[in-house]
Every structure is written in structure tokens, then in C-alpha cells.
Amino acid sequence: MSTTEPELFPLAEGIHAxxxxxxxxxxxxVANDFIDSVTPTTAALLRWWFQDDARERRTANFHNGQRDAILAIIYAHEILESTSLKDLYDKVRREALLHNGMLGEVTSERHGYPKYAAKMATGTGKTWVLNALLIWQHLNNRADPTDPRFSSNFLIVAPGLIVYDRLLDSFLGTKGASERDFATSDIYAQRELFVPDDRRPALFSFLQTSVVTKKEIGSKVTGTGMIAITNWHLLAGVEDPDFLDDDEERILAPGEEIDVAAAIGSFFPLTPGTSTGNSLETLDRRFARGRPLDHLVGLSNLVVFNDEAHHVHQIANADETTDVEWQKSLSAIAEPKGRRFVQVDFSATPYNETGSGSKRRKKWFPHIVVDFPLFAAxxxxxxxxxxLDKRTEIASLPLDFTAERDERNQIIGLSDGQRTMIRAGVKKLQILEQKFVETNEVKHPKLLIVTEDTKVSPFVEDFLRESGLSDDEFLRVDSGRKTELGPKEWEPMRERLFDIDRHSDPTVIISVLMLREGFDVNNICVIVPLRSSASGILLEQTIGRGLRLMWRGDEAIDELKLETRQRMQLHKAPTNYFDVLFVVEHPAFEGFYDDLVGTGVAVAVDDASDSTSATGDLETVELRDGYESYDFRVPAIIRDVEEELVRPSIDPLSLEVGKYPLDDLLAMIGTGDRFASHDLETGTQYGDFRVDGGVMTATGYNDYLSRITNRITEALGRTFVNTTQQYNRLSEFPILQTHKPLLLGWIDRYIRSRLFGRAFDPLDAENWRVLLLADVSKDIAGVFATALLESQQSVAVREAIVHHRLxxxxxxITVRTSAAVAVxxxxxxxxxxxxxxxxLERLFIEWADTDAAVEALLKIDEFRHDYLHRPYLKADGMPAQYSPDFLVRTAHEVYVVETKAQSALSDENVQRKKRAALAWCEQLNELAPEHRDDRLWHYVLLGESTARDWHSKGEQASRLLAFARLRRDNGPTDVPLFS
Structure with missing residues (x-):
């Protein structure tokens, strides 16, 4: 590495490499060094979070930026076992210590313990990363409390009350009329993502009993650990207005010099005073201030998560740097703990600014271990x-972007420049409102006006009224307004503010800095920054309020959004405004925009953009007149609660032979080395055996059979349900629990007599070792999960209830006009x-639509026609869902059609989807004719070359469907549905 060009983030770049x-x-x-180097608990979490099989079963997953942050911190802390920032540099990028005074910085006392910073762009889900790391720490600590790398004591620090309240919502759930509802907490609501099934009861118990608010730190008794949530004021020794209900309201900016008397009063609360200073009530409240810090210092281990950590570190003053007061408190808390104190900082802007004007520069935190920048997001x-909305009328104005003042420097009104910027913002908002509501009536775009001072905000209100907006259409939110209204009126306004996404009014939000962090709504689409600030942190935080996505889960809109990003990379203006944030130009933002425009993720637009359709060529298509003639009535079978399941019957000797020849496997694994078995799903070591050229004991082999049996029945149980609630309800009476011993015997016989196509004794010599290979176990699981699923098709039902979905x-539906097909x-x-x-889809639609034998056709919407999804088992035995492409109806048949490129037809999972759909059609055909409109259902897997060949010869689409429909040679029970 060059010594003249140091890396910007040496730890992040080194760890990623x-x-x-x-x-x-x-x-x-697949086996890899990372998984092999972590604890079994961590390995199980990583598989659950990131393995493709698990991800495909969920609708919500970590994106790449979140994944990289989680992996980087786990690598640095668990694998490298970092004990301090200097230790981490020594292990990752020692040469970086030679640059820019880095050695002196990282060896300072403030970095004398494990410390990591995640640089993640605003709106990219830092809280989910925080949650995942907390779960990782807690579950590992629960598994081995003596491991110094892990803790179940956590302190989560917020920059202010808005983020503090959001963190309480995240961990405790939102507040109802009387108490918080844990079911609405982030981890519980997203439990399918955050934690495997078997770990949930213990984790949820910990969360429900161990969360401590800022007023409870040091007084609330918890069991196995603590999750303390506070804002930075507690650690600074100065309370914010709502903390302990102080009579005197005081707001302190992070980094501001702390009043000496106030600081002494916070740490030594009982002092001689006047007549009121030593009243019992006052003394009791002051005494309470000493408890939190004492309690945190006294803990034997602690993990601190700093949310929005640009508030945390140093304030630069010329060539001198000093820690902010509450960072000193963290150092005091850390001192007695050594490596058992861990600090994890999250910020989109983890830097301090030094210098001023043209000499202003960013000094990045030295402990950044992952970089997920805004342009990547x-x-x-x-x-x-x-x-960047660059309007010619603004560009021609003098730079009067600050409010007008009189000779005493008192604000007397808005400048012409500010008025013009507001007009531009309102006009852009009106363009978006009209088109967005036409596309989706529940989508309501919003305008955020950031003013330079609370005294300016009322003038903005007056100007909006002059512009024709009613009082219901705008909402002023700043500290001045909070003082005006008082607590009783302020709280309803605050609730209205955080719920603006769901309501058409207000459309305009006016604020100073109050909404800089934690105001995490999705529908801010236009920002008018009247505040002139040279601070890059304030600038990026202002932009960050509008970055969160407004449009999700619509295939046509996602396609338009992708097109917008591609055009911006070519420095072209967007052709639609879905998830585009417009910022009306301000001179203070110019450099910031230039950087983003240069990377191809932002673009400047001018007056011509007013003629651009906000929705591009997106079109909302409603049901046609007389649609009833073309509707599809899909039978849905509701099985009676008194159903009787036929006892599964599997002949292990009739199952397919395994894929891997025994001799090749034995040659690969060799002999004589030590070997430890780990559970495939959880990574837990098990088995009563030793591998020293010796023999596996029967106990170890039985343990293997038990675990592979559990894996197979678990996968099968998940195949038949769509939601966690359904799974939990059905798993109370698992259909295969009674037959597990039977299944275990079949697996044992299969391994000994069929798996390798010859007799196999797992207890002979070292033969058993081949069973522990991941691919062999997956092969066994896939064969038996498939066979069990087939056996469950044989269900004796006393009575079936059928209803229909239309x-x-x-x-x-939404379509792109340029890509839609008229039918x-x-x-x-x-x-x-x-x-x-x-x-191919276009050809098939047009072909079927002109076929006289076709009565109706439908292209299935993968996201909205979810009741047409079909469960199937993948090749490795894991469950998944499949959505076919089309339904086609003729006089006597309904065809379920899947169109595929010819090269994809032989894919193993495509074949499994085919068999799942075929089984569904056969099941429907067993219903009474009146339940299926006197039509038979068939499945067609249509290859592209076949379709084009028949079409080119002038054949009818219906004739091809009748010819290509899947059928069985020997009846529905002779051929396996899944192979």
C-alpha cells in the first residue's frame, strides 16, 4: 500500500477485503472460514439471517449494507477478538497508524476498549443492525456467560427525545391507551428475520423483562441482563426538559460547554442550599440523579450502542480537541471493565468538522469498520x-436566502429569495400530489420547509396562507411552538406529525432543527432548505429526513425507479418521480450536490421538469366494464377440523439412491484426524464420540438420526402455511410428531441399505464421517422431506368445505403504458x-387473446394474487413458495401456465415447482364438478422455443395448451410428485 495515499477508512477497507x-x-x-471461526450460536444466527434458503422464505431481509455492517463488527469483535482500537489496527491495518496522527489518536484513553463505528446512510436501517448485534451479544452471553466477548447488559444512547421515543417503540412496542404493546416492537414484529424459532421464547422473555427507561436506570431490578435506553443528557449530567420533570427547562447542544454548577449538581446531588434546595422532594429527585451513573459504572460488562453517533465524540477547537462531557462519562463507565466494555457507534455522518470556509474539512472517526455511503444506498x-430543483427564477435572484431584518437585526419577514423558494417547493408538491393520488389514493407526498430560526417560522405560515393553503394543510413544529402550546396540546400535535404518512393533511411541515433526527417518515418528497448552514453534518441530516422510500412492492413502479437510477448514472433527468427527493436549490448546498451528481446518483432539473409526468408512463388499470365474464373462480379447500391423516408409509428401499458415491466420499475425508460434529441448523456440537482413528459410538449416531429427523419434519411443517401465526397454531398439534420414531427408523434403514446403493455400516471403522458432510445430509433431508410430503397428499377427510377466491x-393493477399489452x-x-x-409473455398474451377457443385469460400478479401461490420443496428439502404466470380458461378446462426460457426447463427447482402445481390441479380435479365450474384444471410448463414454433405455424394457443398439459402415465399415485 502506498504511504502517500492513506485509505479513507482503513479498518473498513481492511475488514471487507x-x-x-x-x-x-x-x-x-457452503462451509467457509468465517462460519468456522465463530461460536455455534453465532453460526446459527448467520445462517438464519443470510443463507439463501432462509431468505427465500421471508418477505423481509437484511440488505447488503446491513449485512456488511453486521459481519464487519462480528469479525472484528468475535473472530479477531479486538480488545482496543489500537489492537484492532494492529490486526487489520497497522500501516495506517503512520498517517495523519492516527497512532496518537487510537492510543488515547478514549479508545482503550473494543470500539466500532458503522457508517450507514440515513434511511438504510441502522436500527435493524443494532437489533441484530444486540441479539448476537445476548444469545452468546446466554450460551457462555464466561466468554469476555459477550454481554447481556446494554446501554442504548439516543441524541434526543424523538430518537429516544423511537427506540422505546422499537424495543417495547408502541404505546396504547394504558401500556405498550410488545407485539408491535421491531424484533417481535420482524421475528421471522431476527431470530430462529427455537431461540424466540428466551429472547422475548429477556426483552419484556429487561428494558429500562432513562428514569429507571439504577432503580429497576432486572434478571439476566439489562437494556437501558436513554438520551445523552443523562450521561452529560444535565437533564433534558422531560427528564425527572425539572422545573427549569434547559436544552443543551451536544458539545456545548457544560455549566460547572450543573455538572456538580448532577454527580453530587445533595448540596447545602436555600429553603427550597433541601426540601425532601427536591433532595429525593436530586439524589436519583446519582444512581444511573453509579449503576452503569458498577456493572461488570456493558455494550453501548450510540444511535446517531455524530453527537458523541470530539469537538474541534483550532488544534485542540476535547471530548464532549457525556463521552467522558462513557470513559468513566468503561474504565473498570476493560475489554468487557464495548462501544458501537451508528451514524450517517461519523465525522467532526475542523476549520471554516474553504479550509473546512471532515475528520472521520478512526473506528469506522464499515462504510455504506449515501451514493451506494x-x-x-x-x-x-x-x-436538485434549479429554477431559472431562483438562479437570477440575488443571494437573499436569509430573512429580512431591521436596523436592530430583528426578523421582520421573509426575503424575496425565500418566498420564491417556497413557491417552487409548493408547486412541485402540487405536481406530485395530483399524480401520486391517481396512482395510489393512500400515498400523500409532503413538503418539508426547514427555516433558519424559530422566529422565521410564523412568517412562513403567513406566506403559505397568502398562497392559498388552509391552516389544516401545514403544521409548524419547533421548540418555540412547543412552548406556545404546552404539554397537553403539544402531545396530540406530535402524534399527528409522526402519523402524517397515512393522512392527506398536513401537506407542508415547517421546522427548524427539531426534526433533524428520528423524524423517520416516508412521504417527504420535497425539501425547501431556508436555513443557511455551512455545517455538512446539519446539511446531510436535513436531506436525510426525506430519503426513506415511499413506494414499495409494486413491480411496475420498481421498474420505473430502476430506470430513474440508470438515467441518473448517465446524468439524465428522470422520466418519473417515484421515490425522487426534490430539494429546491440553496447556495449552501452546492458542494454537497456536486459530489452526488458526480457519482451519478443525483441530478439537477430545471423548469422543463414541470412538464415531466410525476408517474412517468405508469398507468393504473381498473376492472373493465363487464369484467364478470372474464373472471376466474378459484376453488380454495378448507379442510374440516376432524380430518383424519393416513399414517405415512415409506419404503426406504424404494427411494432414490444418494447422489454421492461412497468410495469417493471416503477418499475425500481421509482417516485418523479429529472431527467434531455440529448440528446443521444451529451449529451446536453434539454426539458422544471421539475421532482418533477410532469408532463412532451408537449414542453419537443416534443423536445424528434424531437431529436429521427433526430437520426434515420441521421443513415439512413449514411447507403448508403462509404465516408464522398459522405455523405456530398448527405446530401445537404437529401432524408428524407421533410418527417421528417411525421416520427415524426409515432413515436408519435408508442409510444402511439404500443411500449408497449398497450395504453401509456407519459404525464400522470411520464410515460414519461421510454422514456429517453437509451435502450428504442435505441429500438425505431432500429425499425424505419429499417422500413425506407425498405421503401427506393421502388424507382421508370426512368432509371438505370449499370456498372460492375471485x-x-x-x-x-399498475402497468407501464410503453410495456403493457391491450387485451x-x-x-x-x-x-x-x-x-x-x-x-415470450407478450407473445403468449396476444396469441391467447385472439384464440376463439379461449374464453378468458389472466396474468397472475405475484404480489397481490398471493392466494395462487403454491408451496413446494426445493432440491435441498427446504420449503418455498411459487407463483405461476397465467390462468387461461376454455369451455371445459382451466390451464395454469408457466412460461420459461427453454434453457431453464431442466432446472431441478423448476421441475419441483412443476410437480407442486400438478399436484394442486389434481387435487382440484377431485372436487365435485360444481366446485370447479364443471371444468378440469391442468398445468402447462411452456418452453419458449415450443411456443414460438407453434405460433409461427399458425396453430391456436389453446391447442398447444391441450397438447402440452402435464399428465401422468399411470395415475396420480404411481409417479412421485417431488423427486
Whole structure:
């Protein structure tokens, strides 16, 4: 590495270089150095969070930036076992200590313990990363309390009351009429993502009994640990207005010099005083201030998470740096703990600014271990794209972007420049409102006006009234307004503010700095920054209020958003405004925008953009007149609660032979080395055996059979349900629990007599070792999960209840006009096809629509026609969901059609989807004719070359469907449904 060009983030770049090769292996579930180097508990979490099999079963997953942050911190702390920042540099990038005074910085006392910073762009889900790391720490500490790397004591520090309240919501759930509802907490609501099933009861018990608010630190008794949530004022020794209900309101900016008397009063609360100073009530309240710090100092171990950590560190003054007061408190808390104190900082802007004017520069935190910048988040579509609204009338004005003042420097009104900027913002908002509501009536774009002073805000209100807005259409939120209204009126306004996404009014929010952090709504689409600030941190935080995505989960809109990002990379203006954040130009923002425009994630637009359609060529298509003639009535079988399941019957000797020849496996694993068995799912070591050229004991082999049996039945149980609630309800009476001993015997017989196509004794010599290979276990699991699923098709039901779902339940769809296909025989007048690579779908729609034998057709919406999803088992035995492409109805048949490129037809999982759909059609055909409209259901897997060949010869689409429908040669029970 060059000594003249130091890395910007040496730890982040060094760690990423070390783990980059392991990341795809973690996704694929393949053995790798990272997984092999962590505890079994951590390995189980990583598989649950990142392995593709697990991700495909969920709708919510960590994105790449969140994944990289989690892996970087786990690597640094658990694998490298970092004990201090200097130790981490020595292990990752020792040469970086030679640059820019880094050696003196990282060896200072404030970095004498494990310390990591995650640089993540605003709106990219830092709280989810925090949650994951807390779970990682707690579960490992629970597994081994003596391991110094892990803790179950946590202190989560917020920069202010807004973020503090959001963190309480995240861990305790939102507050109802009387108490918080834990079911609405982030970790519980997203439990399918955060924690495996078997770890949930213990984790949820910990969360429900161990969360401590800032007023309870030092007084609330918890059991196995503590999650203390506070804002920085507690550690600074100065309370914010709501903390301990002080009579005198005081707001202190982070880094401001702390009043000596106030600081002494916070740490030594009982002092001689006047007549009121030593009243019992006053003394009791002051005494309470000493408890939190004493309690935190006295803990044997602690992990501190600093949210929005740009408030945390140093304030630069010329060439001198000093810690802010509350960072000194963290150092005091850390001192007796050594390596058992860990600090993790999260920020989109982890730097301090030094100098001024043209000499202003950023001094980045030295402990940044992961960098997920704003431009990367924009390129991946995780946040809104950015457009700088450069209007010619603004560009021609003098730079009067600050309010007008009189000779005494008192604010007397808005400047012409400010008025013009507000007009531009309101006009842009009106353009978005009209089009967005036409696309989705519950989407309400908002305008945020950031003023320079609380005294300016009332003038903004007056100007909006002059512009024709009613009082209901705007909301002023700043500290001055809070003082005006008082607590009783302020609280309802605050609730209204944080719920603005769901309501059409207010459309305009006016604020100074109060909404800088924690104001995490999705529908801010326009920002007018009247505040002139040279601070890059304040600037990025202002922009950050509008970055969160407004539009999610619509295929056509996602396609338009991708097109916008691609155009911006070419420095072209967007053709639509879905998830584009418009910022009306301000001279203080110019350099910031230039950087983003240069990276191709932002673009400047001018007056011509007013003629651009906010929704591009997106079109909302409603049901056509007379749609009933083209509707599909899909039978849904509700099985009676008194159903009787036929006892599963599997002949292990009739199952397929395993894929891997025994001799090859034995040659690969060799002999004589030590070997420890780990559970495939949890990574837990098990088995009563020793590997020293000796023999596996029967106990160890039985343990293996038990665990592989549990894995198979667990996978099978998940296949039949769509939600966690359904799974939990059904698992109370698991259909296969009674037959587990039977299944275990079948697996044992299969291993001994069929797996390798010859007799196999796992207890002979070292043969058993081949069973512990991941691919062999997956092969066994896949074969038996498939066979069990087949056996469950044989269900004796005393009575079945059938109801029907209509395709027209989805009353509107969105299409791109340029890519849509006009149709006649469909409930919708147009159908969506992909703008790229949709040639086969377009051909099939047009072909079927002109076929006289076709009565109706429908392109299934993968996201909205979810009741047409079909469960199936993947090749490795894991459950998944599959959505076919089309339904086509003729006089006597309904065809479920999947169109595929010819090269994809032989894919093993495509074949499994085929068999799952075929089984569904056969099940429907067993219903009484009146339940299926006197039609038979068939499945067609249509290859592209076949379709184009028949089409080119002038054949009818219906004739091809009748010819290509899947059928069984020897009846529905002779051929396995899954192989």
C-alpha cells in the first residue's frame, strides 16, 4: 500500500477485503472460514439471517449494507477478538497508524476498549443492525456467560427525545391507551428475520423483562441482563426538559460547554442550599440523579450502542480537541471493565468538522469498520434518488436566502429569495400530489420547509396562507411552538406529525432543527432548505429526513425507479418521480450536490421538469366494464377440523439412491484426524464420540438420526402455511410428531441399505464421517422431506368445505403504458409485461387473446394474487413458495401456465415447482364438478422455443395448451410428485 495515499477508512477497507470471499459462501450455505471461526450460536444466527434458503422464505431481509455492517463488527469483535482500537489496527491495518496522527489518536484513553463505528446512510436501517448485534451479544452471553466477548447488559444512547421515543417503540412496542404493546416492537414484529424459532421464547422473555427507561436506570431490578435506553443528557449530567420533570427547562447542544454548577449538581446531588434546595422532594429527585451513573459504572460488562453517533465524540477547537462531557462519562463507565466494555457507534455522518470556509474539512472517526455511503444506498434503490430543483427564477435572484431584518437585526419577514423558494417547493408538491393520488389514493407526498430560526417560522405560515393553503394543510413544529402550546396540546400535535404518512393533511411541515433526527417518515418528497448552514453534518441530516422510500412492492413502479437510477448514472433527468427527493436549490448546498451528481446518483432539473409526468408512463388499470365474464373462480379447500391423516408409509428401499458415491466420499475425508460434529441448523456440537482413528459410538449416531429427523419434519411443517401465526397454531398439534420414531427408523434403514446403493455400516471403522458432510445430509433431508410430503397428499377427510377466491378481488393493477399489452378477454383492459425480457409473455398474451377457443385469460400478479401461490420443496428439502404466470380458461378446462426460457426447463427447482402445481390441479380435479365450474384444471410448463414454433405455424394457443398439459402415465399415485 502506498504511504502517500492513506485509505479513507482503513479498518473498513481492511475488514471487507478479508471477509469478501466468504460472503457468497455464507449466502450459499457452503462451509467457509468465517462460519468456522465463530461460536455455534453465532453460526446459527448467520445462517438464519443470510443463507439463501432462509431468505427465500421471508418477505423481509437484511440488505447488503446491513449485512456488511453486521459481519464487519462480528469479525472484528468475535473472530479477531479486538480488545482496543489500537489492537484492532494492529490486526487489520497497522500501516495506517503512520498517517495523519492516527497512532496518537487510537492510543488515547478514549479508545482503550473494543470500539466500532458503522457508517450507514440515513434511511438504510441502522436500527435493524443494532437489533441484530444486540441479539448476537445476548444469545452468546446466554450460551457462555464466561466468554469476555459477550454481554447481556446494554446501554442504548439516543441524541434526543424523538430518537429516544423511537427506540422505546422499537424495543417495547408502541404505546396504547394504558401500556405498550410488545407485539408491535421491531424484533417481535420482524421475528421471522431476527431470530430462529427455537431461540424466540428466551429472547422475548429477556426483552419484556429487561428494558429500562432513562428514569429507571439504577432503580429497576432486572434478571439476566439489562437494556437501558436513554438520551445523552443523562450521561452529560444535565437533564433534558422531560427528564425527572425539572422545573427549569434547559436544552443543551451536544458539545456545548457544560455549566460547572450543573455538572456538580448532577454527580453530587445533595448540596447545602436555600429553603427550597433541601426540601425532601427536591433532595429525593436530586439524589436519583446519582444512581444511573453509579449503576452503569458498577456493572461488570456493558455494550453501548450510540444511535446517531455524530453527537458523541470530539469537538474541534483550532488544534485542540476535547471530548464532549457525556463521552467522558462513557470513559468513566468503561474504565473498570476493560475489554468487557464495548462501544458501537451508528451514524450517517461519523465525522467532526475542523476549520471554516474553504479550509473546512471532515475528520472521520478512526473506528469506522464499515462504510455504506449515501451514493451506494441510492444506486441500490434503498433510499430515494436526489434531484436538485434549479429554477431559472431562483438562479437570477440575488443571494437573499436569509430573512429580512431591521436596523436592530430583528426578523421582520421573509426575503424575496425565500418566498420564491417556497413557491417552487409548493408547486412541485402540487405536481406530485395530483399524480401520486391517481396512482395510489393512500400515498400523500409532503413538503418539508426547514427555516433558519424559530422566529422565521410564523412568517412562513403567513406566506403559505397568502398562497392559498388552509391552516389544516401545514403544521409548524419547533421548540418555540412547543412552548406556545404546552404539554397537553403539544402531545396530540406530535402524534399527528409522526402519523402524517397515512393522512392527506398536513401537506407542508415547517421546522427548524427539531426534526433533524428520528423524524423517520416516508412521504417527504420535497425539501425547501431556508436555513443557511455551512455545517455538512446539519446539511446531510436535513436531506436525510426525506430519503426513506415511499413506494414499495409494486413491480411496475420498481421498474420505473430502476430506470430513474440508470438515467441518473448517465446524468439524465428522470422520466418519473417515484421515490425522487426534490430539494429546491440553496447556495449552501452546492458542494454537497456536486459530489452526488458526480457519482451519478443525483441530478439537477430545471423548469422543463414541470412538464415531466410525476408517474412517468405508469398507468393504473381498473376492472373493465363487464369484467364478470372474464373472471376466474378459484376453488380454495378448507379442510374440516376432524380430518383424519393416513399414517405415512415409506419404503426406504424404494427411494432414490444418494447422489454421492461412497468410495469417493471416503477418499475425500481421509482417516485418523479429529472431527467434531455440529448440528446443521444451529451449529451446536453434539454426539458422544471421539475421532482418533477410532469408532463412532451408537449414542453419537443416534443423536445424528434424531437431529436429521427433526430437520426434515420441521421443513415439512413449514411447507403448508403462509404465516408464522398459522405455523405456530398448527405446530401445537404437529401432524408428524407421533410418527417421528417411525421416520427415524426409515432413515436408519435408508442409510444402511439404500443411500449408497449398497450395504453401509456407519459404525464400522470411520464410515460414519461421510454422514456429517453437509451435502450428504442435505441429500438425505431432500429425499425424505419429499417422500413425506407425498405421503401427506393421502388424507382421508370426512368432509371438505370449499370456498372460492375471485381474480377480481384485485380491483386495480399498475402497468407501464410503453410495456403493457391491450387485451379483450381479461378482467383488465391491459396486462403488464416486463419492459425488458418480456417477449415470450407478450407473445403468449396476444396469441391467447385472439384464440376463439379461449374464453378468458389472466396474468397472475405475484404480489397481490398471493392466494395462487403454491408451496413446494426445493432440491435441498427446504420449503418455498411459487407463483405461476397465467390462468387461461376454455369451455371445459382451466390451464395454469408457466412460461420459461427453454434453457431453464431442466432446472431441478423448476421441475419441483412443476410437480407442486400438478399436484394442486389434481387435487382440484377431485372436487365435485360444481366446485370447479364443471371444468378440469391442468398445468402447462411452456418452453419458449415450443411456443414460438407453434405460433409461427399458425396453430391456436389453446391447442398447444391441450397438447402440452402435464399428465401422468399411470395415475396420480404411481409417479412421485417431488423427486
Amino acid at each position: 478479508r471477509i469478501a470471499d466468504d460472503i457468497p459462501l455464507i449466502h450459499a450455505g 441510492m444506486r441500490q434503490g434503498l433510499v430515494k434518488s436526489l434531484a 381474480a377480481s378481488e384485485v380491483s386495480t 379483450t378477454k381479461c378482467i383488465y383492459p391491459k396486462l403488464r409485461v416486463p419492459a425488458r425480457g418480456g417477449g
